[in-house]
Amino acid sequence: MEAAQADTVIAPSLLAADFARLAEAASSVAGAVDWLHVDVMDNHFVPNLTIGPPVVKSLKAATDVPLDCHLMIEDPERWAVGYAELGAHNVTFHAEASADPVTLAKRLRAAGSGAGLAIDRDTPVEDYLDILPEFDTLLIMTIKAGFGGQEFLPELLDKVRTARRRAETGHLHLRIEVDGGIAEDTIGAAAEAGADAFVAGTAVFGASDPAAACRRLRERAAASR
Known part of the structure; x- marks a missing residue:
């Protein structure tokens, strides 16, 4: 399935997989998903440390599933384009960490990936609505960024509603992605x-x-859209 054509994109987060067997985890969902979500954390922007470019490079070689890299890092202007150059399908960085989101989005697209903007739990989405045309994906956290296994916060869906209204009125081709506590219920x-x-x-x-x-x-998801 081509992710860009899918009505519903399912992107399992490798943060919940066995880090010693990431290639096996990717293989276990191939054919049933659109993207693999890769959480990159630097122990500075968030108090957790996960994986970086070498692992993304290995994953790219091990699977044909498009990689959706979510950078929870400081100074994304320095690091984000490197993930695009490794072949990531989409590179998402946090609005809270970026000095110039629009310029970075253009750099990511020029390097061959989609550009994503992430909004953390306590960040108003309204501050970024005007720049959404520069992005392919808006990732709205439905928890506080940094750790997996947290409880879903339904009140954060108001940001999704606000962004969807702007996308529809502006005729934007924008994925709105949610991350945190997503399960069958x-x-x-x-x-x-x-x-x-x-x-x-x-x-x-x-x-x-x-x-x-x-x-x-x-x-x-399809039944509810």
């Missing part, structure tokens, strides 16, 4: 609010059959 509300790309970690890699879990998530 929450994905419907996120889809109804206007999200069309869904990051799920524990709900996928904590399941006995990760591919089947992804298919169930897709069905529930």
Whole structure:
């Protein structure tokens, strides 16, 4: 499935997978997902440390599933383009960490990836509505960025609704992605609010059959849109 053509994008988060077996985790969901969500954390922007360019390079060689790199890092102007150059399908950086989001988005697109803007839990989306035409994806955190396994915060879906209204009135080709606590009992509300790309970690890699879990998530999201 081509991610750009999918009505509903399912992007399981490798943060919830066994880091010693990431290639196996990718293989376990291939054919059932659109993207693989890769959480890059630097222990500065968020108090957690995960993976970086060498692992992304290895993943790119190990799977044909497009990589959706979510950079929870300081100074994305310095590092983000490198992920695009490694072949990431989409590179998302945090609005809170960027000095010039529009220029960085243009650089990412020029390097061959989609450009994504992430909005953390406590950041108003309204501050960034006017620059959405520069982006391919708007990622709205439905938890506080930094750790997997947190409880979904339904009040943050108001940001999704606001962004979807702006996308529709502005005729924008914009993915609205949600990340945090997405599972079978929450994905419907996120889809109804206007999200069309869904990051799920524990709900996928904590399941006995990760591919089947992804298919169930897709069905529930599609039923609510």
